[in-house]
Amino acid sequence: MDTEEYRDHPVRSYVLTSGRAHPSRNTLRPETLVRAVESRPVLSTAGRMERELVQLCRGTLALAEVAAYLQLPVSLVAVMVSDLVDSGNLTIRSNHQAHVLPGKDILEKILDGLRKL
């Protein structure tokens, strides 16, 4: 599995983000849940990759899942997601405050869930 060849992308990564390496918000993590805002049409200026991203997010997915399906690095998808949140096309579903650790109540719920698996 580790020897699988890297699938290069025809478009240079930074072209997709207009040369930016960092997202406009720093609360995005690989596990952050995002979802498209259905009522909001994607701007006509949006690129093909952004449209595809919004399309993918018709249901809730974590940022890392979006990156895996689009075959793009997580760091790049974070920039794109951040822009699409700014434009109102995506909403962040999870973790109101990304830096806050889950509390004991959450861990208890997780344990209960795991024990039922």
Added chain:
Amino acid sequence: MDSASSDRTASGQHLAPTVARSVKVLVVGAFGVGKTTLIGSVSEIEPLRTEERITTASVGIDPGQPNKDTTTVAMDFGRITVTEDIALYMFGTPGQRRFWDLWAGLADGAVGALVMIDTRHLEDSFEVLDQLELRTKIPFAVVVNQFPDSPAYPLERVRAALDLLPETPIVECDARDRQSAVLTLITLVEHAMTFPVFQKVNA
């Protein structure tokens, strides 16, 4: 309308609409130790992979022709919807901290880490454990993955060889077995609950 994305996500890959929160654990360890196997045993989706490219500029022999090496580091991950509103993500990454740093915020907010060990290559684990103990505060549990030809060491001998703290859990596991993999997660979450940082209630 481009339908490529719907082809890539087979139906049912989205989380249930009730899921409003995600938590994560890291699965760290050397190459070939069974991280992806363990993730695949418990994940409700086929493990996914994302890659980051690192460019390392080497010392230029000819300044006019900068010699750059590009390598990729892969992260395999899976997820479990543990309750109707919480999804647990498991991110598998090579153990060294410099790899976690590739994925912004990978260690931030993590419930903890499963450190996978192969007793045939115990020395591969030392750097990972040093990083976790010295550089982070995240709870971790050591998982001894049983390979068919692993020597049968008692866990206490492995614990001593790795110089683990007495409170650090160490468990044996068959990464291919779902229940065995689930038990490692239960061990980790139980351990995390003893950490003061997780004592707060913030529902």
